[in-house]
Amino acid sequence: MYVAVKGGEAAIDAAHAQLADLRRGDRSVAALSLDQIRDQMALAVARVMAEGSLYDPDLAALALKQAWGDVAEAIFLVRAYRTTLPRLAATRPLDTARMVVRRRISATFKDLPGGQVLGPTFDYTHRLLDFALAAEDEPLAEPPPPAEAPLDPDMPRVTDILGADGLIEPESDPDADNPDAPVPDLTREPLTFPAGRAMRLQVLARGDEGFLLSLGYSSQRGHGGTHPFAGEIRMGEVEVEIIPEDLGFPVTIGTVTATECQMINQFQGSKTKPPQFTRGYGLVFGFNERKAMAMSLVDRALRAPDLGEPVVAPAQDEEFVLSHADVVEASGFVQHLKLPHYVDFQAELDSVRRMRRAAETGEGADS
Amino acid sequence: MTQHDSGVTFGYLDEQTKRMIRRAVLKAVAIPGYQVPFAGREMPLPYGWGTGGIQVTASIIGPDDVLKVIDQGADDTTNAVSIRRFFRRVTGVRTTEHTTEATLIQTRHRIPETPLGPDQILIYQVPIPEPLRFMEARETETRRMHALADYGVMHVKLYEDISQYGRIAKAYDYPVMVNGRYVMAPSPIPKFDNPKMHDAPFLQLFGAGREKRIYAVPPHTSVVSLDFEDHPFEVQSWDRVCDLCGADDSYLDEVVTDDAGGRLFVCSDSDYCAGRRAAGHEGPAAASAAGAALSETMTAVSREADGEGTP
Amino acid sequence: MNAAPLMEAERPLLAVSGLGKAFGARRACDDVSFDLYAGEVLGVVGESGSGKTTLLRCLSGDLTPDTGTVLYGPNGNGPGLDVHALPEGRRRLLMRTEWGYVHQNPRDGLRMGVSAGANIGERPMAVGARHYGHIRAQAADWLARVEIENDRLDDRPVTFSGGMQQRLQLARVLVNGPRLVFMDEPTGGLDVSVQARLLDLLRDLVTRLGLAAVIVTHDLAVARLLAHRLMVMKDGRAVEHGLTDQVLDDPHHPYTQLLVSSVLQA
Numbered sequence: 001m002y003v004a005v006k007g008g009e010a011a012i013d014a015a016h017a018q019l020a021d022l023r024r025g026d027r028s029v030a031a032l033s034l035d036q037i038r039d040q041m042a043l044a045v046a047r048v049m050a051e052g053s054l055y056d057p058d059l060a061a062l063a064l065k066q067a068w069g070d071v072a073e074a075i076f077l078v079r080a081y082r083t084t085l086p087r088l089a090a091t092r093p094l095d096t097a098r099m100v101v102r103r104r105i106s107a108t109f110k111d112l113p114g115g116q117v118l119g120p121t122f123d124y125t126h127r128l129l130d131f132a133l134a135a136e137d138e139p140l141a142e143p144p145p146p147a148e149a150p151l152d153p154d155m156p157r158v159t160d161i162l163g164a165d166g167l168i169e170p171e172s173d174p175d176a177d178n179p180d181a182p183v184p185d186l187t188r189e190p191l192t193f194p195a196g197r198a199m200r201l202q203v204l205a206r207g208d209e210g211f212l213l214s215l216g217y218s219s220q221r222g223h224g225g226t227h228p229f230a231g232e233i234r235m236g237e238v239e240v241e242i243i244p245e246d247l248g249f250p251v252t253i254g255t256v257t258a259t260e261c262q263m264i265n266q267f268q269g270s271k272t273k274p275p276q277f278t279r280g281y282g283l284v285f286g287f288n289e290r291k292a293m294a295m296s297l298v299d300r301a302l303r304a305p306d307l308g309e310p311v312v313a314p315a316q317d318e319e320f321v322l323s324h325a326d327v328v329e330a331s332g333f334v335q336h337l338k339l340p341h342y343v344d345f346q347a348e349l350d351s352v353r354r355m356r357r358a359a360e361t362g363e364g365a366d367s
Numbered sequence: 368m369t370q371h372d373s374g375v376t377f378g379y380l381d382e383q384t385k386r387m388i389r390r391a392v393l394k395a396v397a398i399p400g401y402q403v404p405f406a407g408r409e410m411p412l413p414y415g416w417g418t419g420g421i422q423v424t425a426s427i428i429g430p431d432d433v434l435k436v437i438d439q440g441a442d443d444t445t446n447a448v449s450i451r452r453f454f455r456r457v458t459g460v461r462t463t464e465h466t467t468e469a470t471l472i473q474t475r476h477r478i479p480e481t482p483l484g485p486d487q488i489l490i491y492q493v494p495i496p497e498p499l500r501f502m503e504a505r506e507t508e509t510r511r512m513h514a515l516a517d518y519g520v521m522h523v524k525l526y527e528d529i530s531q532y533g534r535i536a537k538a539y540d541y542p543v544m545v546n547g548r549y550v551m552a553p554s555p556i557p558k559f560d561n562p563k564m565h566d567a568p569f570l571q572l573f574g575a576g577r578e579k580r581i582y583a584v585p586p587h588t589s590v591v592s593l594d595f596e597d598h599p600f601e602v603q604s605w606d607r608v609c610d611l612c613g614a615d616d617s618y619l620d621e622v623v624t625d626d627a628g629g630r631l632f633v634c635s636d637s638d639y640c641a642g643r644r645a646a647g648h649e650g651p652a653a654a655s656a657a658g659a660a661l662s663e664t665m666t667a668v669s670r671e672a673d674g675e676g677t678p
Numbered sequence: 679m680n681a682a683p684l685m686e687a688e689r690p691l692l693a694v695s696g697l698g699k700a701f702g703a704r705r706a707c708d709d710v711s712f713d714l715y716a717g718e719v720l721g722v723v724g725e726s727g728s729g730k731t732t733l734l735r736c737l738s739g740d741l742t743p744d745t746g747t748v749l750y751g752p753n754g755n756g757p758g759l760d761v762h763a764l765p766e767g768r769r770r771l772l773m774r775t776e777w778g779y780v781h782q783n784p785r786d787g788l789r790m791g792v793s794a795g796a797n798i799g800e801r802p803m804a805v806g807a808r809h810y811g812h813i814r815a816q817a818a819d820w821l822a823r824v825e826i827e828n829d830r831l832d833d834r835p836v837t838f839s840g841g842m843q844q845r846l847q848l849a850r851v852l853v854n855g856p857r858l859v860f861m862d863e864p865t866g867g868l869d870v871s872v873q874a875r876l877l878d879l880l881r882d883l884v885t886r887l888g889l890a891a892v893i894v895t896h897d898l899a900v901a902r903l904l905a906h907r908l909m910v911m912k913d914g915r916a917v918e919h920g921l922t923d924q925v926l927d928d929p930h931h932p933y934t935q936l937l938v939s940s941v942l943q944a
Contacts, residue, residue: 009448076413083409084381190404190579193507272703308702319506329414329577336415336494339446342620343439343476343635347538347557349621350603355532515767519774519804523789526803527796529810530832595810 023068037061046257046286047071051327052078053187053206055256055285076328083187089242090183092250096260096283097157099236106158107230108264114155119235120287158232159262159279168264168277193319200302200322205284207325209291215315216297224313226300228280231264235287259284261292265300268307278307371459378425379457384408388426388581392572395583400545401513402496407579417450418576420473420492424454427488427572428471433461435469440477440618440635443664447475464638476539478560480617480639483569485586491554493575496582498542498552518550521593529598538603544591545584553590559602559618564590609634610652611662612643624657631657689751691716691858691890692737693758697746699732706732707743708914716857717888721905721922723895723937729914730894731862737761737892738779738860739769750858774804778851782863784843787850788835794821794846795831801854820849825879841872845879852883861893865900877903898937902926910934 024031038045038061048060052075060078067073103119106112132138162168186202195203204212219225238258241250261282269275280300282292301315314320324330371377378385391405410418428434434454438447442464450473451462463469466481475492483489499509502520512518521542528536541558545551553561554573564571564584571584584590594600608615610631617639619632631652634640644653644662652658690713699707707729714720722730735741737748739761750772751758761769773779781787788797798817799807807813818831824845826838835843844864851859864880865873881904884891895901901908901922908925910918910933918931929935 008443008445009452012445012449012452079409080411084375086381187406189406192404323506328409332414332416332418333494333577334415335413339416339475340439340444341476341555343557343618344539344555346619346621346635347559347603351536351538355534355536358533511766515770517767517770517804519800522803522808523792523796523800526799526810526813527792530793530795530814594808595813596808597811 019068023066032065034058034061034065037064043287044069044071046284046288047209047291048074048078050285050288050291051075051206051208052082053285054078054082072327072331076331079328087188089244091253092241092243094238094240094256094258094283096234096238096258097155097160099155099234099238099258099260100255101151101155101234101236103236104155104232104234105230106232108158108232112158112161114152117151121289155234157234157262159264162231162264162277166274166276169268169279171279191322193322195318195322197299197303197306200318201281201283201299203322203325204282204295204298207295208327208330209288209294211325211327211330212294212298213290215301215321216294219297219301219313219315224301224304224311224316226263226278226280226297227266228263228297228300229265230293231262233259233261233289233292235259235289257286259286259288259292261289261296263293263296263300278303372456375457377430377458378428379410379453380408380422380425385426388422391581392423392427392583395572395581396570396585398549399584399588400543400549400551400582402575402580402582405579405581407576410576412450412453414577415494416446417473417475417492419574419578419581420475420490420576421450421453421574422576423490423572423574423581424471424473425457428454428458428460430458430460432470433463433468434458435463435466435472435638436474437472437477437479437636437638438475439620440474440479441637443637465642466636466638476555476557477618477635478556478563480614480634480636481642482563483567485568488570488572491556491571491573493552493554493573493580494577495540496552496573496575496578496580498540498550513549516548521550522595525593525595525598529595535594535598535600541600542593544589544593546588547591550593551582551584551590557603557618558592558600561590561592561600562602566590605632607632608650609640609643610650611658612640612648612653613650614640614643614648622657622661629657631661633661689758690714691718691751692892693747693749693751694737695746697733697736697743697748699736699741699743705729705914707736710746710909710911710914710916712909712916712919714858714890714892716890718907719884719889719891719893719905721893721895721901721908722911723898723901723908724911725896725937728911730896730911732914733911734860734862734892734894738773738777739764740779771805774801775854776857778854778856778859780847780851780859780861780864782866784835784840784847787847788843790834790836793832793834794826794838797835797846797850798853801850805854816853817849820853821846823883824849825875839872841868841876844868844876848880848883852887852889855887857890859889859891861891863895863897864893865895865897873900880904898926910937 038057041064044064045057045060048063048071049055049057052060059081060074063074063077067077101117103121104114104117106116159168163170184196184199186199191199191203236257237255239252239255241252243250263280265278265280267275267277278300280296282295282299284291284295298315298321301313302318302321304311304316311317388405391403395401395403407419407422410421412418412421434451436442436447436451438444441447454460455462466472466479466483469487471488471490472479473490473492478489497509499512499520502524503509503512525535528534537558539557540552540555541561543551543553543561543564553564566587566589568586570586573582592600603618605619609617609619611633614634617634617636620635622631622633623629624631653662692714694713695711697707697710698705710733712720722733724730732741736743742762748761749758750761779787789800795814795817798820799813802813802816818828821828821831826842826845835846838846865876868876877900884904893904905922908920908922909916910925910931912933918925918929918934925934926938929938
């Protein structure tokens with residue numbers, strides 16, 4: 001017998017109740033605390049903060065818990081919350097040269113002022129499942145051995161070292177003609193094209209990690225290649241400063257963990273202008289080298305038109321990259337196909353039926 | 368009127384954002400059919416699910432408004448229910464399913480069958496605001512084409528349909544020329560609804576949240592569907608009437624009732640259909656088991672829409 | 679007879695003076711001047727890198743030159759339209775009506791995703807043609823004029839050979855009856871036998887329609903067959919300019935002599 005589909009609020013309420021029940025799972029297993037998520041799932045928290053573009057580890061942990069561990073859903077929750085927050089001040093640019101470094105490596109110089117600092121990294125772990133972690137009472141890990149010497153507080157950026165010799169292009173002001181112009185704000189202005197580098201970097205900084213990773217990878221495989229060297233990757237804590245209007249001087253309001261990547265790319269020059277290396281830049285909240293590196297590859301690829309290079313690959317195409325980088329937009333639009341399309345489908349169905357009827361009755365297309 | 372959730376601003380958006388959106392709406396009204404970029408906000412509902420329409424509604428709604436939300440013409444589709452619930456919560460305004468009672472109607476994919484009047488505003492949810500998008504993917508180029516009214520490519524598409532299929536195959540989101548100047552996407556309404564846009568007495572606002580565009584058709588503006596002299600624009604028609612209410616002038620949805628070819632054709636506009644049935648009209652299948660089940664569901668939903676359903 | 683028609687005949691359709699365009703330190707086009715009269719075909723020859731294509735793109739308004747002007751005088755009176763001062767809308771309209779541009783690669787000049795008929799019909803539709811039957815008849819007529827079988831009207835150009843694609847591009851450009859056509863190596867990517875057929879067709883169409891044209895080519899045989907006058911370019915400069923037969927049979931500039939002799943030897 002035919003039973004009509006029930007829509008309505010009751011069905012939606014029931015769906016929410018089922019979701020909440022499944023999210024909590026087996027009640028005999030202890031519920032996760034936000035502390036646990038924040039400290040033990042710190043990289044997931046970092047990704048939610050980066051793409052949610054809100055630095056708040058506790059809120060990111062809450063979002064992950066509420067989203068049943070779905071990172072994209074957690075990012076969406078954080079974004080929707082962020083947009084309701086008042087805008088109190090704009091910070092000064094982060095000075096990553098003054099970062100309290102936990103990890104700092106360069107692929108371009110064997111040694112350099114401040115040295116290489118391996119720090120916490122998966123890089124040289126052998127990817128073998130550690131079944132010791134599966135034990136109920138996970139043994140406390142040995143604390144790391146103390147450093148032989150304190151880190152050198154002076155760690156100049158590799159690009160600054162090259163820049164002193166003029167070997168790399170200077171970092172240009174995004175609005176060189178008008179240095180006092182406010183930096184555009186992606187969350188307060190519509191994205192239009194050409195977007196300019198300041199806007200581009202904002203989109204990339206909160207862009208979907210998987211999308212940027214694939215684009216960066218495609219540029220390495222020759223689709224808009226830029227011959228990159230990882231000049232420097234550094235991760236650590238960096239101070240955030242604002243200048244309150246009534247004080248007129250900078251005040252530190254806290255620190256954030258950030259990962260910065262400076263890619264050194266293929267040189268450019270001419271008879272009149274000696275060759276210089278070019279830059280690609282990546283900066284993300286939290287510890288996320290993969291994202292910072294991918295971002296710097298894509299940033300450099302997107303500079304192709306500014307550097308007089310032909311735009312031939314997706315990674316170089318500003319409109320393509322920026323229009324499709326946002327996980328909240330992409331996820332919403334892909335999934336909106338779940339919504340009813342009865343009316344449009346009926347329209348198509350009607351069209352196809354008419355055309356098929358016309359074909360059957362021999363009424364040719366050549367009308 | 369019920370009290371709105373005091374934890375959130377009336378209409379959810381902060382006043383600064385509402386002003387920004389109202390400015391965009393005013394500009395859109397001043398330049399009929401022109402897509403105005405606006406700094407769309409992230410809403411607590413996903414992109415592609417009506418965030419553009421929701422932001423427009425949230426910016427113009429007042430405490431005395433009466434809101435109707437439809438999806439596919441019906442008040443009972445889950446997303447319409449969800450959006451209606453959102454506005455009830457963040458504004459406390461009265462909601463209705465009766466087209467004639469509403470001052471604001473937010474819609475996805477339909478224009479109601481009951482003619483709207485000058486005191487009503489129709490707000491469309493728009494997924495892809497750019498009518499030129501599928502001939503030219505690049506925003507920088509499409510904006511230039513609009514600026515120069517360089518629209519030859521639209522007819523290339525229509526020509527191609529006729530040459531391949533014998534007719535213009537576009538069945539919904541059928542492009543229109545607004546005020547003789549801008550080619551506009553009417554959103555994915557069936558072309559059946561296009562004539563209702565022309566010289567309409569009511570204001571039509573279009574919001575595309577993900578693409579961050581707002582556009583408008585002010586009252587009594589010319590809206591012409593693109594066509595050829597020898598292949599004039601035509602709307603869908605059925606050689607049957609609504610199985611429930613017998614209407615012969617409404618857009619019909621096809622409902623599959625069994626796996627043996629059983630079909631019902633019913634009004635996609637649930638309020639129009641219910642109104643006709645209440646007035647005593649009866650369609651050919653109104654008395655059948657399937658027809659009765661369908662009409663029972665639609666009635667149940669209308670009680671919810673009036674706020675009598677589950678809280 | 680009054681004096682006006684005489685003056686009309688004397689005023690060039692295109693007056694180019696002091697045109698220059700540099701890319702960085704390289705001067706791709708340097709102080710080029712010439713006049714082109716209605717119905718006249720100018721061949722621009724030189725080896726690749728000599729600035730021919732840059733010149734063509736500056737003439738057609740696609741590139742903005744650093745120096746010089748291009749005046750288009752459609753009516754033979756008044757000072758003519760300054761092509762680079764025109765608003766873009768006017769320039770696009772020119773390109774759909776009185777002008778045409780034939781690309782070396784037909785893919786750059788065709789919409790590969792729609793049928794041959796739609797390709798030819800685009801220009802009439804862009805300037806207001808709204809009768810499907812008429813547009814289709816006009817497209818069919820032009821398809822015949824460029825010697826493509828009528829049953830290909832609804833086929834997409836991807837299914838065409840290179841020579842057919844190039845002929846289709848000609849039809850698409852010529853359908854609105856332009857007065858001035860820019861051609862960039864129109865026979866460039868084709869086999870020799872296909873080239874010969876296209877050249878015949880081109881010569882026939884240009885003569886029959888009374889087109890003015892600027893044809894860029896590195897092929898002196900093409901130039902000899904199509905052009906009334908020749909301009910020889912080297913390193914962005916016009917080193918020799920004259921009637922085609924004169925330039926080819928009695929070249930004055932050493933570079934032209936080299937060009938001509940290298941063809942003869944080959």
